[in-house]
Amino acid sequence: xxxxxxxxxxxTPKPLLHQVRRWIVGVIIVSFGIAALGGIIVLISGSFxxxxxxxxxxxxxxxxxxxxALCGVALLGKRAQWFGWVTVGIALITLGRLLWLxxxxxxxxxxxxxxxxxxxxxxAACSVASLLLLLSDHRRxxxxxxxxxxxxxxxxxxxxxxxxIWGVVDTDYETYWRVTGVVWILGxxxxxxxxxxxxxxxxxxxxxxxxxxxxxxxxxxxxPGSANPGAANLVPAQSLSPESLGRIEAAARASQLTPDEFVxxxxxx
Numbered sequence: 001x002x003x004x005x006x007x008x009x010x011x012t013p014k015p016l017l018h019q020v021r022r023w024i025v026g027v028i029i030v031s032f033g034i035a036a037l038g039g040i041i042v043l044i045s046g047s048f049x050x051x052x053x054x055x056x057x058x059x060x061x062x063x064x065x066x067x068x069a070l071c072g073v074a075l076l077g078k079r080a081q082w083f084g085w086v087t088v089g090i091a092l093i094t095l096g097r098l099l100w101l102x103x104x105x106x107x108x109x110x111x112x113x114x115x116x117x118x119x120x121x122x123x124a125a126c127s128v129a130s131l132l133l134l135l136s137d138h139r140r141x142x143x144x145x146x147x148x149x150x151x152x153x154x155x156x157x158x159x160x161x162x163x164x165i166w167g168v169v170d171t172d173y174e175t176y177w178r179v180t181g182v183v184w185i186l187g188x189x190x191x192x193x194x195x196x197x198x199x200x201x202x203x204x205x206x207x208x209x210x211x212x213x214x215x216x217x218x219x220x221x222x223x224p225g226s227a228n229p230g231a232a233n234l235v236p237a238q239s240l241s242p243e244s245l246g247r248i249e250a251a252a253r254a255s256q257l258t259p260d261e262f263v264x265x266x267x268x269x
Contacts, residue, residue: 083130157183
C-alpha cells in the first residue's frame, strides 16, 4: 500500500514553474477584480468627473492588458516559454506607461504619443505571437511551416509600423505603405488559417496514430538458452495498459498539462 502511495505521489509532481504560473494568473485576476470593482462603484455612484473617468480608464486598461499578459502566461512551461516572459514584461511596461499618462501626465507630447503607440503595437503583436507559438509542437510540418511564415509576417509588419511612427525612414512613398499593408494582411491570414488548419489536420490523423504513440519498446533480459547469450534482444513494442494511461492522464491534469506535454517534460528524449 505504501509503495502505491509513493508511486502516486511521485507521478504528480508540481514544478516551481507551474506554481509561478498560478501566482501570476492569481495576481492578474485579483488586480482586474479590484479595478473592475472600482469601475462598478463609479458607475453606480453616478458621479462622472475627471477622477471617475480615470478610474474607468484604469479598469479598461487593466482588463485589456490582463488578457495580453495571460497570452504570455500560456507559454510558460512550453518550449518557447522565454517569449512568454517577454510578452508578460512588455504588457506590464505598456500598462504602467498608460496608467502613468492617465494619472500623472495628462499632457500628450509627440514623443509621448509615439512611445505609447509603439508600446501598444508591440504588446498586441507579442500577445498574438504567444498564442500562435502554442502550436510550435504540432506534429504536422505544414502547420509548423505556416506558423513560421505567420510569425515572420507579424515581426516584419511590426517593424515597418514602428519605423513609420518614429519617422526613421521616409514613408511618403506609396510603395512603403503597400508593402506594409500586404505584410499585415498575410500575417492576419495566417492568424486565422493556422488554428483552423491545426484542428482539421488533427482530426484527419489516422485512428492508430495514438496507439502507435503509446507503444513503448522494452529491452528484454538475455535469454540463457539462446545461441548468443551475450546479446540482448528487443521485445516487440507493447501497448500501455489502461491503468497506466489513466495514471498518466491524472498526473498531467494535476500539473495542468496535456498528457503529451507531461510525457515530453518528464521523459525527455
